[in-house]
Amino acid sequence: MPEWLDVVVRSLIFLLTLFFITKLVGKKQISQLSFFEYVSGITIGSIAGEVTMGLENNIYHGLIGVLIFGGTPFIIGLLSLKSKAVRDVVEGKGTVFIKNGKIMEENLKKERYTIDEMMELLRAKDVFQVSDVEFAILESSGDLNVLLKKENQPLTAKDLGVNVPPTKEPQIVIMDGEILDEPLATIGLNRNWLKTELEKLGVTIENVFFGEVDSYGQLAVDLFDDQIKIPEPSEKPLLLATMKKCQADLELFALSTNGEEAKKMFSENSKKLEKAIDKVTPLLRS
Template sequence: MPDWLDVIVRSLLFLAILFLVTKWLGKKQISQLSFFEYVIGITIGSIGAEVVTGLEQSIYLGVLSILTFAVIPFIANLISLKSKSFRDFIEGKGTVLIKDGKVMEENLKKERYTIDELLELLRKDNVFQVADVEFAVLEATGDLSVLLKKENHPLTAKDLHMAVAPIKEPQAVIMDGKILNEPLSTAGKSRLWLQTELEKIGVLLDNVFLGQVDMYGQLTVDLYDDKLQVPAPQEKPILYATMKKCQADIELFALGTENKEAKKMYSLNSEKLQEAIDKVAYLLKE
């Protein structure tokens, strides 16, 4: 076999082997590497490169070496699940860099971080003042986890004692101009409904790059032709307008009747409907 063809065959073979080994080791290999896993990854890559280009090397010994190094982190992970001390040694553990708004200088030096680097990490979390931080930990992965002081937390519905509806993930019902039946069913919609919604906004299915149904049952689309303007979903504004019209009609009924009991009933229901409108107005006006 010519050398150039041998290199191509070896490259394709080891690409497949490295891909399968990485899949077997799990997603952690490409997201949060410990020092140990980082070294293992470099070593496996170096072995693969050497066997691919070193034509005098035995390909079988290269495969055996890669499999050997792949088994090591697998065994290490099994031991880590049962031993915290081993896990701390292999994967490392978090270091507190800020506590009660004060920088822990000794820990900062221990991790070989400068104050400029710490401030940069804080800015990535949209924190610009150390005094605003209650607690900050440099994780073993190199990420900085930041807990702001209570008074610096953004207000939430819970803080305001407001009841909010649970959030459901949007469903991608159209991709590359094709309808996806399973997400469409999960969203509780039919193909007929989808076709009707596309007709409302004057869009052909073939021109839709991505279509999603949100938690309110509204369809939003992204078109292949970015120059085309798509109307915003109108379901929520229409619902808000309908509720306001119903409330106004009930008030007119109250004003138009001479029956005291009917007038009282209409007035009471008008007030209840207005209370309901006030509660959902911030959702329907989005």
């Protein structure tokens, strides 16, 4: 067999072998690999490269080495799922840097981190003062997770006592100028609705590079021509304005009618609608 053809065959064999080993080990990102998995990956690549280009080497010996270094992380991974002790050794444990608002100096020294390096990680989380932090832990991946003190945490709908509906997954309905029917059907819409919404925006489907429907049923689009400006979705502001107009009309009817029963009905419904407006205003203004 010619040398060039031998290299091609070896390359394809190792490419397929590495592909199946990678599928076997799992979907972890590079930043999530344990030290053991990282070292194994480097070694596998070195073996594959050496046997592929070193034609004097036995290809079967290379395959055995690759399978050993590929299979061992898989076995260790299975053991880690069943044993916390193994998991702690292979993947490592998180280290607390700040606890109850206090910096843990000994833990910083243990991980060989300086105050400047810790502050850099905090700033990456948009935290600029240690005094704002209740708890911070350096994960085994090297990422710092931070819990702010209660008074420094952003307000949520729960804090305000506002009930909000669950957010649905946005659906991409236009891609590269083509309508995607399956996402439209998922949210109970169709092409006629989509074309109507595009007409409201004053664009045609051929001009749309990307279109997405949010959890409120509003369509947002990005055009091929970035110089063309399109209006922002206005369904929510229009709905809020309509509700306020209805509430004002009910108040007016209550004042202008002479019948006591009708006056009472208009007044009660006006108050009910006013309470409903107060509840949905944060949602319709967002």
